[in-house]
Amino acid sequence: MDMFEHSAKEELSKIAPLAARMRPKTFEDFIGQEKVIGSNSILRRNLNNGNVPSMILWGPPGSGKTTLANLISKSSKMALENLSAVTSGVSEIKASIKEAENRLGMNRKRTILFIDEIHRLNKSQQDVVLPYVENGIITLIGATTENPSFEVIAPLLSRSQVFKLNQLDSTNIEELLKKAIMDPDNGLGKNKISLEPKSLNLIAEMSSGDARWAYNVLELCFNSTYTVGQETKIDTETVYQIIQNKQIGYDKKGDHHYDTISAFIKSIRLSDPDAAIYWLARMLDAGEDPMFISRRIIISASEDIGLADPVALTIAVSAQQALHVLGLPEGRIPLAEATIYLAKAPKSNSAYKAINLALSEIQSSGMKPVPLHLRNPVTNLMAKEGYGKGYKNPHESNQPLNLSNMPDGLNTENFYKSDQ
Structure with missing residues (x-):
């Protein structure tokens, strides 16, 4: 890195949002993800041994997926290629892989390909990545908020470890916000701030475990109340105003999301x-x-x-x-x-009502025994016990079966009601 790049990086760190400045710098700074990255976790032991497996980081927004990928790259001294599935297509993916190939050939340095929101890549885009994960040209780290079992192709999933990051609880969020207020280098610690406990708790509760969202609210509260040379007081009224303003538009976790769908x-x-x-x-x-x-x-x-x-x-x-x-x-x-x-299309909710009525009946009456004629007589002993007795396959017999297929006591139940 030359002097110009170093200066630009320093300047960027000053103007970056609070959430970016407060990203954990070490694994020990990580909060709320002990099972994934704690000192005795499987991932941490692998990293300590110099092994960086391809992986899918699955967790809610603001849980630390991107930060963890950056820390893994830093600790392993591997190069990092960053892509977002929202803005990247096949050409961008191939370009990053080409960079990784050149880097490995010229400098013997391996590369982590980090794909944010990997669930947004379609099958053909994911297929492009697969052979390079197989041959070791890249180590894939994919971040997703969606269940990877449904969103990541099976061959890629089978070659990756899945690590699930928990949603941070309100105590975790409060701890992060307190650090941001006290930190003089990356946070707001150079300023005199009075944050009411109720305000702190309100931000933490409303964040739904999203640390990035909580940092953004805190920063907006500070910026809207800051006066040079005076103590900055952040009360609940200020927090409510900021939260209301932030939720204008389409909040994927808020009421507007559910109202629109x-x-x-x-x-x-x-x-x-x-x-x-x-x-x-x-x-x-x-x-x-x-x-x-x-x-x-x-x-x-x-x-x-x-x-x-x-x-x-x-x-x-x-x-x-x-x-x-x-x-x-x-x-x-x-x-x-x-x-x-x-x-x-014409409308009918008969299937919906039928399954709900049946489930309601089971919850109220319990699991009644299966009628003997419907049981499969797999062994002679079962046949002697009456399993299958009286059952006639309708494909092989024209005679009506005068037996109820419902458990005893439910003979008159009518779950399915035709719309006709």
């Missing part, structure tokens, strides 16, 4: 294709996870259309599969197609 599903249920498409566009434009939307479309196909048009479920599942293959922005088209189809 509710408007989308109810527009489908009310057979209003124009409104349904509008709410779909609102979510996509705001950056909502398209896989979340596709899952809700599949649920609607079964819950709201159901047996009135069984093809609706096929359309919904196909839209999700197309989204997997295409990614965004093209993936918006099959989502729109499925949305319009479901909105225009």
Whole structure:
């Protein structure tokens, strides 16, 4: 690093947001993730032995996935290539891999390829990474808020360790905020700040375990109340105002998120294709996870259309599969197609009501014995006990079976009610 780069880096550290300045500098600074990166954890023991496996870091926003990847790179003295699945395509992935190949060939230095939000890469994009993980050209660290079992292709998942980071609790968040207030180098410690305990607790509780969000709120509170030469007092009223302002727009964890998806599903249920498409566009434009939307479309196909048009479920599942293959922005088209189809389709919730009634019955009456004629007589002893007695395969017999297929005492239950 030359003098200019060093100076630029120093200047950037001064103007960076509080959340960036307060990133843990060592593994010991990490809070709330003892199982993943504690001194006796599997990952830590591997790192201490010089082994850096490919891995998927799975955890909620603000739990430290990106920071952990940076610390692993620093401790292992490996180069780090940073990519975001939101803004990177196949060409960017190949360029980073090429850099890793050159680095290994010229300097014998290995490379970590960090892909943030790896769940947003489609299958073909993930396939590009796979052979280079297999041959050791790169060590992959993927960060995701989604279950990797559903979002990462099986071959890549089988070659990676999955480490699940916990959502930080309010005590963890309070500890981080206190450090930020006291730290004179990276935090706000050079200033005289009075933060009421209630205000501290309010930020921690409202953060939902997202340290980055909590830091941002604290910094906004400070900036909005700071006066040169005076003590900065942060009370609950200030915190409430900042939190309210931060939640204007589309908060993926807040009420707006749930209100919008509710408007989308109810527009489908009310057979209003124009409104349904509008709410779909609102979510996509705001950056909502398209896989979340596709899952809700599949649920609607079964819950709201159901047996009135069984093809609706096929359309919904196909839209999700197309989204997997295409990614965004093209993936918006099959989502729109499925949305319009479901909105225009006839509606029936008979399957939804039937399974709920059956579950309610089981919860109230318990697990009653399976009727003997429905049991499979696998052995002679079972046959002697009456297993399968009286059962006739309808494909082989035209005679009606005058036996109830329900447990004793439930003969009159009618869970499925036809819409006809």
